[in-house]
Amino acid sequence: MRVVSLVPSLTEAVAESLPGVLVGATDWCTHPAGLDVTRIGGTKNPDVARIAALRPDLVIANEEENRAPDLDALRATGTGVLVTEVRDVPGALRELARVLDACGARTRPRWLDEAEAAWSSPPAPEGRTTAVVPIWRRPWMVLGRDTFAGDVLARLGVDHLYKTHDERYPKIGLPELLDAKPDLVVLPDEPYRFTADDGPEAFPGLPCALVDGRSLTWYGPSLTEAPRVLGAALRAASR
Incomplete structure (x- = not known):
């Protein structure tokens, strides 16, 4: 599996969970430290030709962080694009599981269970x-x-x-x-x-x-x- 990430959060999630799967990431993808992949520009101005040259099986993106015209241009090259939508913590946890599954994860990473547990308590109704x-x-x-x-x-x-x-x-x-x-x-x-x-x-x-x-x-x-x-x-x- 060869994956290019256009979202820093997703870059970190995939790199931590599936070593070796990422082949490209944006200039803003700073975690994990020392990530050795091809840099393909920014989240708002990715180099479509450079991404296509990497021959990814999948590009992972986000509806807020990335521009629709860039994603359409990637699809036009025949590249698969997965677009996430994250508006709250439960949605983030669901989308992270979906992304990792699409990237070939066979098991759920421990950090995702830990994140779910960390946010399992309901918001305090008083003293806000x-x-x-x-x-x-x-x-x-x-x-x-x-x-x-x-x-x-x-x-x-x-x-x-x-x-x-x-x-x-x-x-x-x-x-x-x-x-x-x-x-x-x-x-x-x-x-x-x-x-x-x-x-x-x-x-x-x-x-x-x-x-x-x-x-x-x-x-x-x-x-x-x-x-x-x-x-x-x-x-x-x-x-």
């Missing part, structure tokens, strides 16, 4: 925190409706204030974000790399949680540790 969750700056963009990261936070007791917005990643001006009066501002280090010096200063007087973007937005082996990693960061900021 409200938040805004910027994912970009200049312009400011935040989590909106139906996002995987939003569901991750909800399961950790954090309700982001734009979860019912018409858009999934709306552009919201800073004055409106401040007027929303959240209990907390959650600042991941990807896709925009918020740091202690770039982000918190825009929200004076509000506690800011600088969190690991991989734990918040990736669905793969990182799911096993994400509740612990994110929970610690959120609790530290709320003290």
Whole structure:
């Protein structure tokens, strides 16, 4: 089986579970460390000709991270394309199992069982925190409706204030974000790399949680540790 991945989360999942199956991945596929495969460009601008030259049996993609025209171009070369849709944690676990099965897995990897166990507790109904969750700056963009990261936070007791917005990643001006009066501002280090010096200063007087973007937005082996990693960061900021 020869697989090309256009999604960092899926790259990590397949590489950890099926060594030797991946032959290509994007420039943004940084996990696992030292992954030795052909790089085929970015998630939004993959090199279709280079992918086709690898003669993959399957390309794995995601409806949000990858563009439909690129996937259509791959299909036109005769390449099989599997497109995932991930909007919440249960959906991520189902899609991961589907991807691994399509890539030739004969058994379910232990990390997937561990991830399912890590997220098996229902969200706490009381003592919840409200938040805004910027994912970009200049312009400011935040989590909106139906996002995987939003569901991750909800399961950790954090309700982001734009979860019912018409858009999934709306552009919201800073004055409106401040007027929303959240209990907390959650600042991941990807896709925009918020740091202690770039982000918190825009929200004076509000506690800011600088969190690991991989734990918040990736669905793969990182799911096993994400509740612990994110929970610690959120609790530290709320003290």
